[in-house]
Amino acid sequence: MTKVLVVTSGKGGVGKTTSTAALGAALAQTGQNVVVVDFDVGLRNLDLVLGAERRVVYDLINVVQGEAKLAQALIRDKRIETLSLLPASQTRDKDALTEEGVDRVISELREKFDWIICDSPAGIERGPTLAMRHADVAVVVTNPEVSSVRDSDRIIGVLDSKTLKAEKGEHVEKHLLLTRYDVTRAERGEMLKVEDVLEILSIPLIGIIPESDEVLRASNLGTPVTISNPTSAPARAYADAARRLRGETVEITIPSDKKGLFNKLFGRRAA
Amino acid sequence: MSFFKLFSRRTSAPVARERLQILLAHERVSTGQSDLVAVLREEILAVIAKHIHVDSDKVKVTMDRGDAVSTLEVDIEIPSNVAPATAAKANVANTSAKVGASAKAASAAPLTRSASA
Ligand SMILES: Nc1ncnc2c1ncn2[C@@H]1O[C@H](COP(=O)(O)OP(=O)(O)OP(=O)(O)O)[C@@H](O)[C@H]1O
Numbered sequence: 253m254t255k256v257l258v259v260t261s262g263k264g265g266v267g268k269t270t271s272t273a274a275l276g277a278a279l280a281q282t283g284q285n286v287v288v289v290d291f292d293v294g295l296r297n298l299d300l301v302l303g304a305e306r307r308v309v310y311d312l313i314n315v316v317q318g319e320a321k322l323a324q325a326l327i328r329d330k331r332i333e334t335l336s337l338l339p340a341s342q343t344r345d346k347d348a349l350t351e352e353g354v355d356r357v358i359s360e361l362r363e364k365f366d367w368i369i370c371d372s373p374a375g376i377e378r379g380p381t382l383a384m385r386h387a388d389v390a391v392v393v394t395n396p397e398v399s400s401v402r403d404s405d406r407i408i409g410v411l412d413s414k415t416l417k418a419e420k421g422e423h424v425e426k427h428l429l430l431t432r433y434d435v436t437r438a439e440r441g442e443m444l445k446v447e448d449v450l451e452i453l454s455i456p457l458i459g460i461i462p463e464s465d466e467v468l469r470a471s472n473l474g475t476p477v478t479i480s481n482p483t484s485a486p487a488r489a490y491a492d493a494a495r496r497l498r499g500e501t502v503e504i505t506i507p508s509d510k511k512g513l514f515n516k517l518f519g520r521r522a523a
Numbered sequence: 524m525s526f527f528k529l530f531s532r533r534t535s536a537p538v539a540r541e542r543l544q545i546l547l548a549h550e551r552v553s554t555g556q557s558d559l560v561a562v563l564r565e566e567i568l569a570v571i572a573k574h575i576h577v578d579s580d581k582v583k584v585t586m587d588r589g590d591a592v593s594t595l596e597v598d599i600e601i602p603s604n605v606a607p608a609t610a611a612k613a614n615v616a617n618t619s620a621k622v623g624a625s626a627k628a629a630s631a632a633p634l635t636r637s638a639s640a
């Protein structure tokens with residue numbers, strides 16, 4: 253059974269695209285057939301984070317409008333053969349994306365893949381609601397910071413009302429992915445703690461991704477962090493989250509790369 | 524951690540810079556009109572469609588937008604029964620002819636927006 257997963261947040265710049273690429277790669281690395289779909293029409297970036305920007309021939313809008321077949325628009329990753337990308341359009345208007353078109357593309361993708369991961373644009377309007385429309389599962393990406401938590405709360409409400417599942421009286425399975433988490437700053441009381449965010453949003457936690465330079469390095473190289481440095485803290489955190497998405501029970505930890513004295517003395521307490 | 528890893532860690536920014544330069548050179552052109560490789564793609568397909576009816580499932584287009592050179596590959600499977608009558612000798616009904624069109628185009632776009640270099 254294919255699972256449609258939307259990576260969403262309300263707030264912009266919290267790590268949706270980074271997480272889509274990393275979770276998609278991590279799931280594909282376990283042998284699952286994965287397609288990542290960029291719904292950020294006009295501001296595509298998933299191609300860049302995956303290092304496929306030079307190979308884009310057709311995009312989601314071309315397929316929606318019937319100008320290209322799905323198979324022609326899909327780009328297969330050169331490193332992981334079970335990972336494919338359906339890029340967004342960079343030039344077309346986002347109104348070119350229609351409900352019927354999205355329905356058709358998703359049902360075609362369902363025939364080919366185990367996982368369809370939709371990278372949502374920021375906001376709560378049309379773009380994000382189209383991205384979440386077919387979702388069975390939602391990963392709500394949140395930073396430990398007040399405005400991000402508030403916007404996540406908004407988007408959880410939208411997930412409960414504007415998805416096909418919600419319309420049928422069913423529920424989208426929601427998971428919290430806490431990203432850019434800085435253990436030291438949370439311990440010092442400068443940043444919201446994991447427990448704080450969980451208590452406020454009250455949806456189950458799927459993973460904690462530490463703030464890390466490896467994420468920047470990965471996007472510089474155009475390689476998801478689970479491939480560019482699989483043993484790094486964010487890569488391990490994403491790989492664990494992917495295993496939880498597949499239903500495995502994996503204890504939640506906050507992976508760390510730092511081996512400094514400060515981290516040893518104080519960082520531990522948060523784990 | 525190996526020495527190489529320490530070293531390569533510092534070299535990711537130049538890779539990012541180069542990737543962006545190539546990408547933006549193409550994108551800046553294509554916001555005005557379409558970039559050369561994309562124009563060629565459309566016109567080549569249109570010319571082929573004018574002469575023979577090809578199933579669009581049998582058309583494979585790949586691009587690689589490069590710095591100095593971009594490549595466009597159009598791979599079209601043409602069923603042998605649409606080939607001109609004079610060319611069709613035996614009645615090998617199920618074989619299909621494969622026509623590959625490859626185009627290399629020197630990048631038309633400058634790497635920087637203004638003449639700052
Ligand atoms: N764990 C992390 N550690 C350090 N930097 C991170 C981390 N996660 C994301 N970032 C950085 O945060 C920035 C925004 O990330 P990203 O583009 O994934 O966010 P987004 O939610 O998709 O944004 P948008 O809403 O604009 O689509 C990027 O520069 C990315 O490299």
Ligand SMILES: [Mg+2]
Nearest residue numbers: 268269292297
């Ligand atoms: Mg994004």
